[in-house]
Structures are given as C-alpha cells and as structure tokens.
Amino acid sequence: MIDEAEPGYRWEAEYEKTWELLQEDEAGSLQASVDEIVQKAKRKRLLDRPINVKLGIMRHLCVVIDMSDAMNDKDLRPNRQLATLKLLEKFVEEFFDQNPISQLGLYIMKNKRCEMITELGGNIKRHTTSLASLRTMQCQGEASLQNAMEMASQNLRHVPGHASREILIIFGSLSTCDPGNIMETAKAIKSQNVRCSIIGLAAGVYVCQKICQETQGKYNVILDESHFKDLLTEQTSPPPAVGVTESSLIRMGFPQHETTAGIGKSSMCMCHIDSKDSSQGFGKNGYFCPQCWSKYCELPVECVVCGLTLVSAPHLARSYHHLFPLQPFAEIPTADIYRPNRLCYSCQKHLSEVHAYKCGQCSHVFCIDCDVFIHEIHHCCPGCASKRTPQL
Amino acid sequence: MAYRSDESSLLIVVLDTNPVWWGQQLSKPNRDLTFTNCIEELLVFCNSHLMMDQRNKLCVIAAHPSKNKFLFPKSELADETASDDSEIMRQTKSDGQYELFAKVSETIREEVKDLIFSDTSGELHADCMLSGAMSMALCYINRVEKEQLNKESFSSRILVIKGSEDHQSQYMNFMMVIFTAQKQNTIIDACILDQESSLLQQACDITNGIYLKIPQLSGLLQYLLCVFLPDAKIRKKMTLPTNVKIDYRAACFCHRNLVDIGYVCSVCLSIYCSFTPICTTCHATFKIVDPRPIPKKKIKK
Numbered sequence: 001m002i003d004e005a006e007p008g009y010r011w012e013a014e015y016e017k018t019w020e021l022l023q024e025d026e027a028g029s030l031q032a033s034v035d036e037i038v039q040k041a042k043r044k045r046l047l048d049r050p051i052n053v054k055l056g057i058m059r060h061l062c063v064v065i066d067m068s069d070a071m072n073d074k075d076l077r078p079n080r081q082l083a084t085l086k087l088l089e090k091f092v093e094e095f096f097d098q099n100p101i102s103q104l105g106l107y108i109m110k111n112k113r114c115e116m117i118t119e120l121g122g123n124i125k126r127h128t129t130s131l132a133s134l135r136t137m138q139c140q141g142e143a144s145l146q147n148a149m150e151m152a153s154q155n156l157r158h159v160p161g162h163a164s165r166e167i168l169i170i171f172g173s174l175s176t177c178d179p180g181n182i183m184e185t186a187k188a189i190k191s192q193n194v195r196c197s198i199i200g201l202a203a204g205v206y207v208c209q210k211i212c213q214e215t216q217g218k219y220n221v222i223l224d225e226s227h228f229k230d231l232l233t234e235q236t237s238p239p240p241a242v243g244v245t246e247s248s249l250i251r252m253g254f255p256q257h258e259t260t261a262g263i264g265k266s267s268m269c270m271c272h273i274d275s276k277d278s279s280q281g282f283g284k285n286g287y288f289c290p291q292c293w294s295k296y297c298e299l300p301v302e303c304v305v306c307g308l309t310l311v312s313a314p315h316l317a318r319s320y321h322h323l324f325p326l327q328p329f330a331e332i333p334t335a336d337i338y339r340p341n342r343l344c345y346s347c348q349k350h351l352s353e354v355h356a357y358k359c360g361q362c363s364h365v366f367c368i369d370c371d372v373f374i375h376e377i378h379h380c381c382p383g384c385a386s387k388r389t390p391q392l
Numbered sequence: 393m394a395y396r397s398d399e400s401s402l403l404i405v406v407l408d409t410n411p412v413w414w415g416q417q418l419s420k421p422n423r424d425l426t427f428t429n430c431i432e433e434l435l436v437f438c439n440s441h442l443m444m445d446q447r448n449k450l451c452v453i454a455a456h457p458s459k460n461k462f463l464f465p466k467s468e469l470a471d472e473t474a475s476d477d478s479e480i481m482r483q484t485k486s487d488g489q490y491e492l493f494a495k496v497s498e499t500i501r502e503e504v505k506d507l508i509f510s511d512t513s514g515e516l517h518a519d520c521m522l523s524g525a526m527s528m529a530l531c532y533i534n535r536v537e538k539e540q541l542n543k544e545s546f547s548s549r550i551l552v553i554k555g556s557e558d559h560q561s562q563y564m565n566f567m568m569v570i571f572t573a574q575k576q577n578t579i580i581d582a583c584i585l586d587q588e589s590s591l592l593q594q595a596c597d598i599t600n601g602i603y604l605k606i607p608q609l610s611g612l613l614q615y616l617l618c619v620f621l622p623d624a625k626i627r628k629k630m631t632l633p634t635n636v637k638i639d640y641r642a643a644c645f646c647h648r649n650l651v652d653i654g655y656v657c658s659v660c661l662s663i664y665c666s667f668t669p670i671c672t673t674c675h676a677t678f679k680i681v682d683p684r685p686i687p688k689k690k691i692k693k
Binding site for chain 1: 457458459460462465467517521523524525527528530531532534535538562563564565567568569570571572575576594598637638639640641642651652653654655656657658659660661663664667668671674676677678679
C-alpha cells in the first residue's frame, strides 16, 4: 500500500511503526491480519464514498493489459498472465452488469508498443472471446505506459462529451520504456478529462502513482489474488466525474419485445445478419427499433440502421443504486438489544455474534451476513422497503 | 423410469394479506375465494411441496400493508425453553398426521391470527409492502445457502400470491429485488388473483418464472398444484402458460406516460418524453442543439 504523497521528504515525516499493524496468530500466520486490513479498507471505501457528487454513469473504459516479460512470473497461479485474464473475464461480465449502457475496449502492451484487441463497444461476447484468445499469446518485450496512454486517449477522443472517459492499466512490470516525457502525456490526457487508474501486480512504482494523482485515478498494488479481485470489483462502480463533463439529453429508444403473438411475420435480425449460420437470428421473436423497425435479439444495442441507442427500462434501473446509494448500517453490540427481539429482521436468525447492524432509517436490526448481502448485492434495505413512506 | 432430481428445492411463498382486498372478496355475491379458504388451500400446496422431496424446505411470508411477517418457520429463540405441558399438548393435537405437516399448518394458522389481531393501526391501504417481503425472502435464501452443510446445491423460488394493486412508489425497490434474484438464480413466479401487475410481469420474465392470472378463483388450488408446484427441472418437460407480451417501455418522469423514444439525462438517468432545458431531478442544464443547419438564403437574380 502506497502512502499518500506528503509535501516533505520521507525522512522528515513521523517515525512509523508499520510492523505493529501485522500480528501473528497462534499458528504463526499473518493471514488474519492481512484479511482484517483488506476488510477495513473495504469498509472505509463504503463509508468514504462521497454522496451528492456527480458520477460518470455512461462510461467508456479502455482496459490495457500488460503482456511484457514480467507477466510470465509465477507469483500468481498459474502465472500472472493467465490469472489476470481469468479475473478480467469475470470483470467484463460484472462491468456490463453494473453499467449496462457503457462501452469497453481492450488493449495490450507488448514489445514496447500498444496494440488494440477490441474496439470500444458494448458487446460482451466479443470481449470475452478476445480475452480467451489472449491466453495463447506469448508475453514478451517491455511495457510502454506512454504508448498505451496515447493510443487509449486517441480512441477516447471521439467519445461524446457527456460520457466519462477512463483508462485502466494492469501493470505487471516494474519499469516502462517510453519514447518521450511521460508526464507530458499525463498532462495531455488530463486536459481531455480522461481518468487513468493503474493496478500494479509487482511493487509500487513512483511514475504510476504520479500519473494516477495527476488524472485523479486510483493506484493500487495487489497483495494476493483475492485482493486483485476486490480491486477489479471496485473499478466496476462508477467513479466521480472528472473535470467538467457536459450533461446532455441522450435520445434513446425503448423497443417492445414482440413474441409470436405479435406481428406474425418472420424476419432476419440485424445482429446476426453477417453470421455464416443462417438459422441464427431468423424468426418472429425480437426487439423492434421504434424508429426504423429493424429487429435485434438482445438489448442494449445501438441500431446500425438509424443510430438510435436501444435500451430497456431495467437496464437504466440497474444504475440507480449508484446514484442513490444505501447508507451503511451502524454497528451496535448485541447485548444492548432487548432479549426477545434478538432476531435478524430479514432472515429471522438468532443474533449470536457480538455485533449487530442497525439501519439508521427504519431502526431494524440485521445480522452480519444480511448486512454484507444487503450492501454488496441487494442495495435495498428490507426494513425501509417494508415501511410505508408518507406520500409527498 | 423414476425421475430423481439431485437438488433440493426451497420454496418461499409471499402471500398478500391486504385486509381491504380480502374484505372486498367477502362482500362479493358468489364468494369465490375467502381468506380462510385461501389459507387452507395454501397449506395443502405447501404440504405437497414438502412431500415432493424429503429435503425440500419451505418458508411463508405475509405481505401486509403496514409490515411484513414471517409466518413459517417460526423463529425460536435458543434460550427459550417450552414448558413440558405445551409440548405434550402439541404432540397430541397432531392426531396421526405427519408431524411436519401438522407443524406447518398449526404455525401458519397461529401466526396469521397473530398478524391480523396485532394490526391496530386503523389505516386502510389498497396495496401491500410487496418489495419489502421479497427482500426478506432473498435474505432468507442467502441465509439458507450459508447454512447448507456439504455445500449441496439447491434451487430456490419465490411464489407471490397477490390480489391487491401495485404501487408505483415501490418501483425502485422492486427492480433491486429483480436484479438480486437474477444474480442468485432465484425464480420468481406470480399467481395473480385480481389485478394485473406489470412489475411482476417483468420480474417473471427476467427470472424465467411463470406469470399467471387465475381465470377462476374457486379453482386456486388446482392452479397452484398444476402450474406452480413443479420445480425448474421438471418445468422444461411440461407445457405451462407462456409469458404475454411484456411492456419494457419506461415511463417518462414528467407525465408518467409510456414512451417509445425518450430523452435520458446523462447525469441521473431520468427519462423525459420531450426536450427540456433543465433536468428536474438533478438540475443539470442542457444545451439546446439544433441539428438542422440554417439554410442560407440564395437571392435569385
């Protein structure tokens, strides 16, 4: 974990006894301490999330994967490259699940150059098949952060002003081989309102920290594979908007899902029109674009005929929990609760732990499992949902 | 060939106990379905579910206008010891019936009585807190999953029996319930007694459940047993009611009309039917962009 940049020199700062944070348990393992540190960081993240800050909901994210020699290292099982690709496949799914109207692009850093694997787009299958094809690619050469940042920012230049522009770099090596001054590139992308975050796999590198600081991104170095997963999951939530992003009204279509009871005529859908298998996509079911009536199998999609973005109402609803986040529950000791009421409100489990969690709005008490479930997956307090709010 | 499913099944029944709607049923001339009949039919259905597989589990939640309550299983506090007398009384009451069925029937009847008598608020509402009850159901599923020994997989489904109408204020919570159910692979079925509910239609479509509006209320038990009793694996082999055309269109925030093509604010995702200069939810301002170029007037000589 990298310390915050301080104005003075490190030897002028206070004497830090960082070894006291880690404590061995009876078996001599440090795992419990490490877990506790990761848990505390998670809870701090939940509490620290700024409310009433404009978020970039429509995101355009370029993921840059390091494919240099350092990724052949076996400190992650089976080696860094394969472990990263496996986690990224889950990340892509989770990203489109949390941000259905966003777009993702994949790039790699290899042989001091940056190559584009997939263009910025919203089709999950395309990204996952490309990630699968990267498993067989050989990692060689050195990584070049500047080339990666320049290529990604060039592709992000054409993105409309209301969308957020982000770069996420998975950086496994300890050095970067650049043609020019990387800090100028960092300033250039900052002026384009691009936010660059880096996840380091090896150790903390000063230049990465500087870039992230400049562009208001996040720099983290992983401790182990589960921490890596946590950091990637953190990236799926929309970050606060950088700079002055324009707000605009985007014209979107909400197509109806027609089944066999509808129009009654079979037609070819536009998403499979180029596929070699002619049986795919031909039928009566599908979503019809309200502007030009072309058929699509799945949403969300951008209509290739008339350019209208097609979404369904649940897709937009998926992002609402980012905009109206659930407040964290207060931790109270179980002994304070009156004995007959020592039950978790939502699962009726007897509260045997030392701590219980109380919602500030409805004052119902929950067990620790329900607290984690409600905040990480459900985003809705059952107590508040059961309470009738007075009509305004 | 005997069909053996490897998964046990957890069924959660969310019953709408809105007193206004059930009271209206009593005052109808032909009295198709009264509340007591509904509870009896529900008990038969629950016992049938438990009979399908020895490992099947059951949970019943009542969705009331002012609160939600677990009817079964009754939460017993670990340090509360029942007196010997009441234990013996309980056992003699079962009169030969399978103990588990007797326990289910008795507990649900007692808890329903308790729920109705404890509702002293005097306010009348035409809807019930359905999204809260479904959230509690999902938390219960999460708890059972954590408590499973041997990490045996089980399938879970939620059956909603609803008569009263929807309330649009529950839209947001309902959508969270739907997404969580999708993530947990929980099927949501809906057995609608009276008024169609577009929220439940969307829920059943997204989670691959069955949505059915009962044509004849007096045949409720038959519909429950034939349509909603089979679990996910058996459903593939049966011909069950298919989904109607689901309306996924969004309602605009200004008039609450359904729109085909709308304008979405990029900051807060509010939907409008026509261009407005200021977003009413987040107060973001939008530039008025005219896509048509102003034609240059050519003066003909």
